[in-house]
Amino acid sequence: MAFVGSFHLWNPLKGQYRFTGLQNWRMVFRSSLFWQSMGNTALFAAVAVAARLVIGMALALALHTRLIRRQSLYRTLYYLPTITPMVAVAFVWKFMYDPQFGLINQVLGTKINWLFDARYAMSAILLLTIWKDFGYAVVILLGGLYSLPADCYEAAEMDGASAIQRFAFLTLPLLKPTMVFIVITSLISYFQTYIP
Amino acid sequence: MVDEYTAIHPNVKITLVENPYEDYWTKLPLALQGTDGPAIFNVHNSYHENLISYLAPYDIPLEDLEADFVGVSAHEIDGNVYYTDYGMMTATMYYNKAMWDAAGLTEADIPKTWDQFREVAKKLTIRDENGELVQAGFSFNGGAQGDVLGMQYQYGQNLFTEDNKVTFNNEAIRTVVNRMKDIYEVDGSGDYNFGNNSGDNFGQGMVAMYLGWGFMHNLFKSLWPETDFGSFEIPTPTEDVPYAYHRYNGESTFGINKNAPADQQAVAQDIVRFFLANDALQKEFCLANSVFPAKRSLAQDEDILSVSSIAVLAEHIDRYIWPGPMPSAVENNMKIALENIFYNGEDVETALQNAEDLCNEELAMSEFVSVEPQYQYADEAK
Numbered sequence: 410m411a412f413v414g415s416f417h418l419w420n421p422l423k424g425q426y427r428f429t430g431l432q433n434w435r436m437v438f439r440s441s442l443f444w445q446s447m448g449n450t451a452l453f454a455a456v457a458v459a460a461r462l463v464i465g466m467a468l469a470l471a472l473h474t475r476l477i478r479r480q481s482l483y484r485t486l487y488y489l490p491t492i493t494p495m496v497a498v499a500f501v502w503k504f505m506y507d508p509q510f511g512l513i514n515q516v517l518g519t520k521i522n523w524l525f526d527a528r529y530a531m532s533a534i535l536l537l538t539i540w541k542d543f544g545y546a547v548v549i550l551l552g553g554l555y556s557l558p559a560d561c562y563e564a565a566e567m568d569g570a571s572a573i574q575r576f577a578f579l580t581l582p583l584l585k586p587t588m589v590f591i592v593i594t595s596l597i598s599y600f601q602t603y604i605p
Numbered sequence: 606m607v608d609e610y611t612a613i614h615p616n617v618k619i620t621l622v623e624n625p626y627e628d629y630w631t632k633l634p635l636a637l638q639g640t641d642g643p644a645i646f647n648v649h650n651s652y653h654e655n656l657i658s659y660l661a662p663y664d665i666p667l668e669d670l671e672a673d674f675v676g677v678s679a680h681e682i683d684g685n686v687y688y689t690d691y692g693m694m695t696a697t698m699y700y701n702k703a704m705w706d707a708a709g710l711t712e713a714d715i716p717k718t719w720d721q722f723r724e725v726a727k728k729l730t731i732r733d734e735n736g737e738l739v740q741a742g743f744s745f746n747g748g749a750q751g752d753v754l755g756m757q758y759q760y761g762q763n764l765f766t767e768d769n770k771v772t773f774n775n776e777a778i779r780t781v782v783n784r785m786k787d788i789y790e791v792d793g794s795g796d797y798n799f800g801n802n803s804g805d806n807f808g809q810g811m812v813a814m815y816l817g818w819g820f821m822h823n824l825f826k827s828l829w830p831e832t833d834f835g836s837f838e839i840p841t842p843t844e845d846v847p848y849a850y851h852r853y854n855g856e857s858t859f860g861i862n863k864n865a866p867a868d869q870q871a872v873a874q875d876i877v878r879f880f881l882a883n884d885a886l887q888k889e890f891c892l893a894n895s896v897f898p899a900k901r902s903l904a905q906d907e908d909i910l911s912v913s914s915i916a917v918l919a920e921h922i923d924r925y926i927w928p929g930p931m932p933s934a935v936e937n938n939m940k941i942a943l944e945n946i947f948y949n950g951e952d953v954e955t956a957l958q959n960a961e962d963l964c965n966e967e968l969a970m971s972e973f974v975s976v977e978p979q980y981q982y983a984d985e986a987k
Binding site for chain 1: 638799944963
């Protein structure tokens, strides 16, 4: 429906639906702002997905070891930002990024206008996004780790595989479907964040 | 108003439905497409295009409306009026009285011209021993597009051309933008990174002067009651009366649903007349929104003129121009241009031209028609 609509001048609020052929498409493809936005969105999505996966994997592995106690507490803490409403998160982080009173400048001893300076705005939004979303990957990957077959790891240990080898040749391949799931759902979500 | 009306018309039952502001403008046109939409409803001219095809014209003769209200002719469509303004909102300069006094300024220092304004802004600016800004004399951070889109009129420059294209990259707007840059970069009276919302920052006591629209008056009173502020009219390039001081936007009277049953439409027409004829209601609405009354009989009302941001408009209210129900593309593209100039280092001419081109592409798909030619001093434009 949206695709067909793209060939029309379409305003449901006033019942307007007029065929305009390729006009909308020509306007979009001619627009330098569109291409800049697509580039920014692709960069944002790539970094956010990679960070979500790497941080999620690291924390899921840490929680999966027997050395960590109170695992459910950490799981809850890590997942808390994910379920916090975006409006509340945006409000708090806007204060944290304030150039005069913001916590981040206070801690770093800087005077950066994080959200308005083109050099830092993308990093600032990425940091917020990664903080909000990494918990999702932790929970999904932890679920994946719990479901891995223990006998494979016992066999590898008996064959003398190191921890790094077990991670590289057992954990990663076995978790591949879980990671693909996270990457695909993340990409869908992050590509909807259209960044001009 | 509903209670007052039903008290004298007990046979009429009115169900008042309230919606969150943003939802309202989506739900209303959709409801008006059906047969059970509201018979009478709130209108805002920024949603003109979405609403106009559902509106019934007022059954009040045009000349009667014009006799009582200013600005009616700008709302005339083929001899009919579908809504008009009960109040006019525009930009006013707000100043912090405590900071004003602390800088040794008096009422006599209220600036009339931009050159005088810049000198006052310098006096109101405070920096610490390291040169860091502690108090900005003036700030436009976070919303300068609303200020810029109006100041070009002071140079006799309309915002739209005769063929309804927007013009951003002209000498007047370049002068306005360069002056804003100079206030920060040459005078040092403010900084792009000193607060991201000049209105909030004024209320918080970081900024001494702020150019804001009328509604900010009540907002300051409610959010920052401890901030004592006054208002003065927006400065101009010279002390001569300009083509227009700024643009205004009207607070609209009610709309009537042309698809409503005939008996409901008849009552709606009567409610509109009741509202327009009732000075007490008009006054209440104007005070609630800090707008200058469009009703001529209220132009000198003491209660209304006790609001400083309204009072300063009284002398030249006829020198404020309404460009028409501008699509949001105009402000959005000017906002992008100004961010590119102030924060991304793009040169003024390039940024304004890019924004103008983009905006005109969007306007080409709109039915917007500028009403600048209907301004009573339109023949003075360049």
